[in-house]
Every structure is written in C-alpha cells, then in structure tokens.
Amino acid sequence: MLATLFALILFMGLVLGLQSRSFNTQRVLGRLALDARLSFERDAVHERLRGIVADAMTADHPAVDRPSMDGTPFLIAQGDRVWSVRLQDVEALPDLYHSPVEVLRVALSDAEGIARRRQALLARFPSGTRYPRIEMMAAQLGLDNDALPLLTQSGTSGRLRGENAPKEIVAAVGRLPPHLRLSGETGRLRVTLELCDQTQCRP
Structure with missing residues (x-):
C-alpha cells in the first residue's frame, strides 16, 4: 500500500515536472518567435526608410510631408505595430x-x-x-x-x-x-x- 502510494506520488511529480518544462519551453519558443518577428519588421522599416532618407537629403524643394532632419519623431506603421522614427543630421x-x-x-x-x-x-x-x-x-x-x-x-x-x-x-x-x-x-x-x-x- 505504501509502496503504491509512493509510486503514485513519484509519478505525479514526474508529470508535473514535464508539464512545467513544456510550459517553459513554450515560453522560450514564443519569445524567440516574437524576437524574430520584431527583427523582420525592423528590417522592413529600415528598407522603407531608404527612400525617405534619400528624398530628405537630396530633394531641392522640401515636401509638406517630408520628415525633418532635426530629430523630430514621426510614425511608421509596419504590420500591427507602430515605430517612432527620428532622423538627425x-x-x-x-x-x-x-x-x-x-x-x-x-x-x-x-x-x-x-x-x-x-x-x-x-x-x-x-x-x-x-x-x-x-x-x-x-x-x-x-x-x-x-x-x-x-x-x-x-x-x-x-x-x-x-x-x-x-x-x-x-x-x-x-x-x-x-x-x-x-x-x-x-x-x-x-x-x-x-x-x-x-x-x-x-x-
């Protein structure tokens, strides 16, 4: 009887340990996936900024919607997130x-x-x-x-x-x-x- 109870307690401990490890693994994988997505979106914003920066630096006449180069922030939406961008000379x-x-x-x-x-x-x-x-x-x-x-x-x-x-x-x-x-x-x-x-x- 005691041996059976001990075995049951040991088994439950193993199950809980595996569940805990599985949960931690899922958290790590979820964090890695989020980091990868943020990195991809950051790269996409940088790519979009190429044209914006080239226009801001070379255009003869400033456009109304052209961002300034004095560090004033402007917003860019990428995916379901918003990024604040500053261009500073x-x-x-x-x-x-x-x-x-x-x-x-x-x-x-x-x-x-x-x-x-x-x-x-x-x-x-x-x-x-x-x-x-x-x-x-x-x-x-x-x-x-x-x-x-x-x-x-x-x-x-x-x-x-x-x-x-x-x-x-x-x-x-x-x-x-x-x-x-x-x-x-x-x-x-x-x-x-x-x-x-x-x-x-x-x-």
Missing part, C-alpha cells in the same frame, strides 16, 4: 570627442568641466586607438544618458548646422559665431527606431 549635434567648448556649451551646462575631463581621458589613449562608443565615454565623463540624444561622435568639422539642430538647442546654435556654424547639404544622418504604441509614442 549628425553635423547639427556637438561632437563629444572633437567639438570645442563653445560648441559643447549649446548642449551641456558644464561644458568647461566636460572639456577638461575629455582632454585628460583622451591623453591616455595611445595614438591611433579607436575611441570607445559614445555611451561609454559619456559615462566616464559623468554625463547623464539624457544628454546623449543631443550629442554625437560622428561629427567631422566641430561646427554645427543650425537648420537641423534639435529644438532643445536650436536657439543656442543660432547664437554661435559664424566660424562655428556650418552650411551646405546634409551628409550623414543618425536614424533611431523605437517600437511603441499609438498611446505612448506620439510625434
């Missing part, structure tokens, strides 16, 4: 590595301190060393992540293009002396995608 952002302190000041309240710490950190890098990603450099400089959307590490001139500056800094960019302002066509964009829903993510 990188030459309209201070370069964290190369911009002079006058340019850093348009986005950073402690531009002088950041410039001093930057100089000290860069002096430690051997010649020819590739700079770390901007997120890592910002952390070493004591910058908050909230500042990163207003900075780049892809600038080429140290100057700023005012017409594509984000709204948070456009007035300060306009006050820069002429030798620190850039004109001409946009050469490089930073494209940012964010998955969202229409109640939480609006332009």
Whole structure:
C-alpha cells in the first residue's frame, strides 16, 4: 500500500515536472518567435526608410510631408505595430570627442568641466586607438544618458548646422559665431527606431 502510494506520488511529480518544462519551453519558443518577428519588421522599416532618407537629403524643394532632419519623431506603421522614427543630421549635434567648448556649451551646462575631463581621458589613449562608443565615454565623463540624444561622435568639422539642430538647442546654435556654424547639404544622418504604441509614442 505504501509502496503504491509512493509510486503514485513519484509519478505525479514526474508529470508535473514535464508539464512545467513544456510550459517553459513554450515560453522560450514564443519569445524567440516574437524576437524574430520584431527583427523582420525592423528590417522592413529600415528598407522603407531608404527612400525617405534619400528624398530628405537630396530633394531641392522640401515636401509638406517630408520628415525633418532635426530629430523630430514621426510614425511608421509596419504590420500591427507602430515605430517612432527620428532622423538627425549628425553635423547639427556637438561632437563629444572633437567639438570645442563653445560648441559643447549649446548642449551641456558644464561644458568647461566636460572639456577638461575629455582632454585628460583622451591623453591616455595611445595614438591611433579607436575611441570607445559614445555611451561609454559619456559615462566616464559623468554625463547623464539624457544628454546623449543631443550629442554625437560622428561629427567631422566641430561646427554645427543650425537648420537641423534639435529644438532643445536650436536657439543656442543660432547664437554661435559664424566660424562655428556650418552650411551646405546634409551628409550623414543618425536614424533611431523605437517600437511603441499609438498611446505612448506620439510625434
């Protein structure tokens, strides 16, 4: 009798264990399927953006519905999801590595301190060393992540293009002396995608 009861308890334990494993397996497979679908949709959005970006950068006359290159978000629906997209001219952002302190000041309240710490950190890098990603450099400089959307590490001139500056800094960019302002066509964009829903993510 006791042996039978013990065997029954052991059997039930095995059944419950198998069910638990099956449930966990289903959760893992479901997560993998969702990740694969999101990756596919992200690639599809990027493909759609090719034409939008080319038009925004090369058209002679701006269209009414053409997205701006100052980081203002716009929405793209793909499948049953909505993506928030930002196009940002990188030459309209201070370069964290190369911009002079006058340019850093348009986005950073402690531009002088950041410039001093930057100089000290860069002096430690051997010649020819590739700079770390901007997120890592910002952390070493004591910058908050909230500042990163207003900075780049892809600038080429140290100057700023005012017409594509984000709204948070456009007035300060306009006050820069002429030798620190850039004109001409946009050469490089930073494209940012964010998955969202229409109640939480609006332009």
